[in-house]
Amino acid sequence: MVGSPEFDAYQRFILSAKLYWTGPMFRALRETYRHRLSLAPKEMPPGPERVAALLAGEPDAQIFCWMERHLQRFKYSGRLGLVPAHEEARAAIEAALNAPLPPGLLELDPGFEVPRYFRAVDIHQHPGGIWSDEIAGAVYERGARSTTPLLSKDLSLHERFTDLVLALRRPRRLLDMGCGFGKSTKPFYERCREAEVLGIDIAAPCLKLAAQDAAAAQARNVAFKQRSADATRLPDGSFDLVTSTMMLHEMPPPVVEGTLREAFRLLEPGGLMIHLDFLPPEEDEFLTWIHYGHGRxxxxxxxxxxxxxxxxxxxxxxGFREVRIEPFEEMEGALARRETHWRFPWAVVSGVRPAA
Ligand SMILES: C[S@@+](CC[C@H](N)C(=O)[O-])C[C@H]1O[C@@H](n2cnc3c(N)ncnc32)[C@H](O)[C@@H]1O
Structure with missing residues (x-):
């Protein structure tokens, strides 16, 4: 079914509808918000709560929010959704995922307990999440191609982040936390052949795909392990660079804090930690409201x-020093387009473990 004309037409339709939501619907909603704001009592305190109050009951807001939730649901579910469509190819996908790998490339932990916070919710509306089904990594890989509609070809995001990181640091030993199916790890192991690269994640189906992809690319300088970023069981000071891409927002704050502590422990003195994630611009209450609502x-x-x-x-x-939080352009001109298009509020969060 995946790749059939019917499946392709359905998924293209969802993507086109998402693009309509991303552009014209977003602009209409911003206009409605501006109009409502111009009529609002001056004493209303600014912030996302004010936007929620101003837009309560507005048809523009209701349809925008409906499209946001249900287009993503349609992408995964229903007869031509990604999950049922991959079902027919299950045997072939499982065989490919379980093909023999070079020794040491993949280490899964059969006793690993996926944390409760991750099991409690089907993240991204992916039925069953990305951890519970053997073929969930393959479904997620297909789904990720249209997560950010403006980047539907998804050409530049991970490459641009890798450019930014490598301009700051050429690593010898790099840890990519929350590596998923390896999309964030691959540009590093391909472009830093001299470095040892380790990707860790809690989702075995994604790690299997990451390892098969690395084997197909004949990469010799990468390994993948099933570990939680806040409790890696890796030795102190074993990396000079720790990265993550789109992982932190999938963790509750105590786990984020545990992960930052773990990164500090894992870095050698002078080592750099750098995460790419989402932090809305506080000065823009509308975008902050949009972002918080997207999470829900x-x-x-x-x-x-x-x-x-x-x-x-x-x-x-x-104990991190040189702490920086800076907006990130996921594609050329993206920051300038935030007035006119929905986008994730990409941000780079970095800090250095001071030299002893
Ligand atoms: C949105 S995906 C991003 C994957 C990859 N970095 C990329 O850019 O494509 C977030 C990943 O974080 C992983 N994750 C969530 N909690 C984690 C934890 N405690 N430790 C390690 N990985 C975690 C998820 O399993 C998922 O693969």
Whole structure:
């Protein structure tokens, strides 16, 4: 079914509808918000709560939110959704995932307990989440191609982040936390052949795909292990660079804090930690409201808590120095388009473990 004309037409339709939501519907909603704001009592305190009050009951807002939730649901579910469509190819996908691998490339932990916070919700509205089904990594890989509609070809995001990181640091030993199916790890192991690269994740189906992909690319400098980022059981000071891409917003704040502490422990003195994630611009209450609502509507309940936890202060309290939180352009000109298009509020969060 995957790849059939019917499946392709359905998924293309969902993507086109998402693009309509991303552009014209977003602009209409911003206009409605501006109009409502111009009529609002001056004493209303600014913030996402004000936007929620101004837009309560507005048809523009209701349909925008409905589209956001249900287009993603349609993408995965229903007869031509990604999950049922992959079912027919299950045997072939499982065989490919379980093909023999070079020794040491993949280490799964049969006794690993996926944390409760991750089991409690079907993240991104992926039925069963990305951890419970053997073929969930393959479904997620297909789904990720249209997560950010403006990047539907998804050409530049991970490459651009890798460019940014490598301009700051050429690693010898790199840890990619929350590596998923390896999309964030691959540009590092391909572009830093001299470095040892380790990807860790809690989702075995994704790690299997990451390892098969690395084997197909004949990469010799990478390994994948099933470990939680806040309790890696790896030796102190064993990396000079720790990265993550889109992982922190999938963790509740105590796990984020545990992960930052773990990164600090794993870094050698002078080592760099750098995460790419989502933090809305506080000065823009509309975009902040959009982002918090996206977390609720797309089953990503820790997005808002991450934005509110004051991650920079937490990093400084742990001991990181040169703490920086900066917006990230996931594609050329993306920041300028935030007025006119829905986008994730990408941000780079980094800090250095001071030299002893
Ligand atoms: C949105 S995906 C991003 C995957 C990959 N970094 C990428 O850019 O494509 C987030 C990943 O974080 C992983 N994750 C969530 N909690 C984790 C934890 N405690 N430790 C390690 N990985 C975790 C999830 O399993 C998922 O694969």
């Amino acid at each position: 509507r797309n089953n990503e309940p820790y997005m808002e808590p991450l934005a509110r936890m004051g991650i920079g202060r937490v990093m400084e309290a742990i």
